[in-house]
Amino acid sequence: MESVNEPSLSRIPRGPRPYRIVWTFARIWVGLIFFYAGLSKLLEPVENFRGVIAQYQVIPYERVGAIALILPWIELVFGTFLILGYWETVSAAVLGTVTLGFLLILGSSNVLLEGGGDCGCFGANSPIHLSPRQVFAMDFLNFLICIKLYLRKRTPWSLDTFFRRAR
Amino acid sequence: MNSRYLFTGLIIIFILATGVFFLKKKMPPSNLKPSTVLSAGEKIKGPAEAPVEIIEYSDFQCPACRDAQPVLTKLLAEYPEKIRIVFHHFPLPSHRWAAMAHQAAECAHEQGKFWEYHDVLYQNQSSWSKLMNPAETFLRDAGEMGLQLDDFVQCLSSEKVKRRILEEKAVGQKLQVSSTPTLFINGERLVGPIELQAKGPLILKKFLGMEASEAPPSQTVNAQNPPEWNP
Numbered sequence: 001m002e003s004v005n006e007p008s009l010s011r012i013p014r015g016p017r018p019y020r021i022v023w024t025f026a027r028i029w030v031g032l033i034f035f036y037a038g039l040s041k042l043l044e045p046v047e048n049f050r051g052v053i054a055q056y057q058v059i060p061y062e063r064v065g066a067i068a069l070i071l072p073w074i075e076l077v078f079g080t081f082l083i084l085g086y087w088e089t090v091s092a093a094v095l096g097t098v099t100l101g102f103l104l105i106l107g108s109s110n111v112l113l114e115g116g117g118d119c120g121c122f123g124a125n126s127p128i129h130l131s132p133r134q135v136f137a138m139d140f141l142n143f144l145i146c147i148k149l150y151l152r153k154r155t156p157w158s159l160d161t162f163f164r165r166a167r
Numbered sequence: 168m169n170s171r172y173l174f175t176g177l178i179i180i181f182i183l184a185t186g187v188f189f190l191k192k193k194m195p196p197s198n199l200k201p202s203t204v205l206s207a208g209e210k211i212k213g214p215a216e217a218p219v220e221i222i223e224y225s226d227f228q229c230p231a232c233r234d235a236q237p238v239l240t241k242l243l244a245e246y247p248e249k250i251r252i253v254f255h256h257f258p259l260p261s262h263r264w265a266a267m268a269h270q271a272a273e274c275a276h277e278q279g280k281f282w283e284y285h286d287v288l289y290q291n292q293s294s295w296s297k298l299m300n301p302a303e304t305f306l307r308d309a310g311e312m313g314l315q316l317d318d319f320v321q322c323l324s325s326e327k328v329k330r331r332i333l334e335e336k337a338v339g340q341k342l343q344v345s346s347t348p349t350l351f352i353n354g355e356r357l358v359g360p361i362e363l364q365a366k367g368p369l370i371l372k373k374f375l376g377m378e379a380s381e382a383p384p385s386q387t388v389n390a391q392n393p394p395e396w397n398p
Contacts (some may be wrong), residue, residue: 042187044343045356047358048346051346051361054361054365080179117380122383163171
């Protein structure tokens, strides 16, 4: 990660304005998806999410409980960071890794071929319910955005840019 | 990373944690205490005075619910005098024929054959769920079971029965049941057949005062039918 202590104008987002706007919205989009996914799971009993992870049978059963406890917090915290543009590169890297994990889990289970049901990504009482195929497509898009955000380092209208300019 | 930057991050995390804490406090309780008095309309398998009650929220068209049935049957066979299973309807809107199947099962219940019908629905789930209209199959099954077909047909369109099913589901929703199958073993929540197989026997032994031995879930349960969520 780059240090925010180093004053350099080259670190302030540049490039054609439409691109900057597009990537800012892309950053907020991915952040909102993870914020919502994390919050909706945290407000439900942990057993609901634990049961869903266990059923995919990709992760060793002994680790399912810990993952069900930790993952929603990772989604919520780093999703919020991405919305606010705080610690952008690290947040993009973390959420990109999480998304890659989802893609591997979905890709290695039969649910993608069967196509039915609900992925369980947004918790139970959420109005958003996506099929495994829909969520695979969305995760793939989010993964590409995370890579781009990681490589781009910074987008405008973010706390990172604010801190850099404030120095 | 300067201290102001770091402090901002910690403030964000603190706000999030506080928000989740207060929102969670506002949520309804998610534990279901075992019933001390069972209502007359309950669908119960096992002795009414059994010390362990398993309440099952299930959908007849959900493959994961079908996968949970052998595990429940095995538990009931192992502890015949100690467990009662209480079935609660939880038809999911994402399943086209679930509402009809639940209504048919409730109609069978009115004639005292709920569990037989329940078993047939799960056994034949993969065939009737693919049909254009499984009504004929449901009627045929009812006939083969010796149910009064006139009453059964009338019951299939009964608003009262439909309301009863939805009321049962609404109780589950209040308890934050969101996916099927969700089971409460003396109030302890388990979601999905894998969890039931892995933790069910341990929870049972705990309530029966027996020594529990760790047993990872075996592969007898179909792995790839995730619990399904209620939109």
